[in-house]
Amino acid sequence: MIQACKEEVTINYNKLHADPQQGKTLDIVLKKVKHRLVENMSTATADALGLSRAILCNDTLVKKLEELEQTEMMYQGLVEHAKRVLKAFFDLLQVYKAFGDTFAEIGVREPQPRASEVFRQFGDYHRQMEKYGIKMLKSVKPILSDLGTYLYKAIPDTKLTIRKYADTKFEYLSYCLKVKEMDDEEYSYGALQEPLYRVETGNYEYRLILRCRQDARTRFARLRSDVLVKLELLDNKHVQDVVWQLQRLVAGLAEFHGETLSLLQGNSLFPIEVDLARSAFQYKSTSPVVQDGAEDEEDDELLQADEAKEEFISLIPELRD
Numbered sequence: 001m002i003q004a005c006k007e008e009v010t011i012n013y014n015k016l017h018a019d020p021q022q023g024k025t026l027d028i029v030l031k032k033v034k035h036r037l038v039e040n041m042s043t044a045t046a047d048a049l050g051l052s053r054a055i056l057c058n059d060t061l062v063k064k065l066e067e068l069e070q071t072e073m074m075y076q077g078l079v080e081h082a083k084r085v086l087k088a089f090f091d092l093l094q095v096y097k098a099f100g101d102t103f104a105e106i107g108v109r110e111p112q113p114r115a116s117e118v119f120r121q122f123g124d125y126h127r128q129m130e131k132y133g134i135k136m137l138k139s140v141k142p143i144l145s146d147l148g149t150y151l152y153k154a155i156p157d158t159k160l161t162i163r164k165y166a167d168t169k170f171e172y173l174s175y176c177l178k179v180k181e182m183d184d185e186e187y188s189y190g191a192l193q194e195p196l197y198r199v200e201t202g203n204y205e206y207r208l209i210l211r212c213r214q215d216a217r218t219r220f221a222r223l224r225s226d227v228l229v230k231l232e233l234l235d236n237k238h239v240q241d242v243v244w245q246l247q248r249l250v251a252g253l254a255e256f257h258g259e260t261l262s263l264l265q266g267n268s269l270f271p272i273e274v275d276l277a278r279s280a281f282q283y284k285s286t287s288p289v290v291q292d293g294a295e296d297e298e299d300d301e302l303l304q305a306d307e308a309k310e311e312f313i314s315l316i317p318e319l320r321d
Contacts, residue, residue: 039166082147103119132263
């Protein structure tokens with residue numbers, strides 16, 4: 001049309017000073033809410049309610065949230081179980097230490113030199129076992145911090161990134177839907193050959209929505225790339241790190257038991273001879289003690305009662321029948 005005009009053509013335009021915050025209207029917010037609802041619905045439910053589903057609904061990246069929550073629960077159970085195992089092992093080491101102190105005390109009080117030396121060595125073995133266990137606990141303690149880093153930092157950070165990605169995706173879909181509605185409105189007015197006020201006044205609102213959609217699309221693409229990278233790193237760390245940490249724990253326990261076996265295997269200390277007093281195995285009874293004199297008196301009373309009964313029966317002949 002401009003080329004066909006032979007006279008001078010003057011073109012006037014309105015410069016767009018787009019503020020993205022002006023484009024985020026109540027209509028966009030409601031569309032985001034609708035997309036969030038549709039995201040968790042099946043196709044049949046959405047069709048029954050008359051809700052349209054966008055192309056990016058049922059996104060596999062958003063579904064990763066459920067897998068991350070299951071992985072988080074698994075790691076939480078693994079960390080709690082490892083803490084209980086190490087706490088029980090520490091309690092066992094305290095028992096070893098108590099055994100060592102007790103046998104050392106017995107060895108000090110034992111008068112026979114051979115038995116005293118055996119008890120002292122046996123107590124020393126238990127003390128060394130306690131030291132081996134403490135060394136093992138110090139070597140495997142970083143396992144809990146490493147698993148805790150994955151559980152309390154890596155997984156929550158990835159979940160937060162996925163939530164931001166989902167929010168940006170819904171915002172982008174809302175702007176796409178808004179542009180489509182405005183295009184349909186313009187086509188309908190054009191079919192009726194009626195003027196549209198916003199088109200005649202520069203179509204500022206339409207251009208603002210286009211700018212907002214472009215910005216939302218840029219953020220959406222960037223966050224999608226971030227989510228893909230973080231999920232890949234998280235999966236690799238999950239596959240490699242868990243195996244390595246469990247191998248460290250098993251190796252520490254195996255080393256402890258190997259040192260304990262080598263400590264006790266080559267030293268035959270028992271049997272030993274110990275002098276015991278005659279009253280060594282006599283223990284105080286908790287039941288009441290019955291004296292022998294009291295039992296004899298009860299037997300005499302029973303005999304006297306039987307004799308009196310026989311005399312009474314002999315005096316009354318009818319009772320014999």
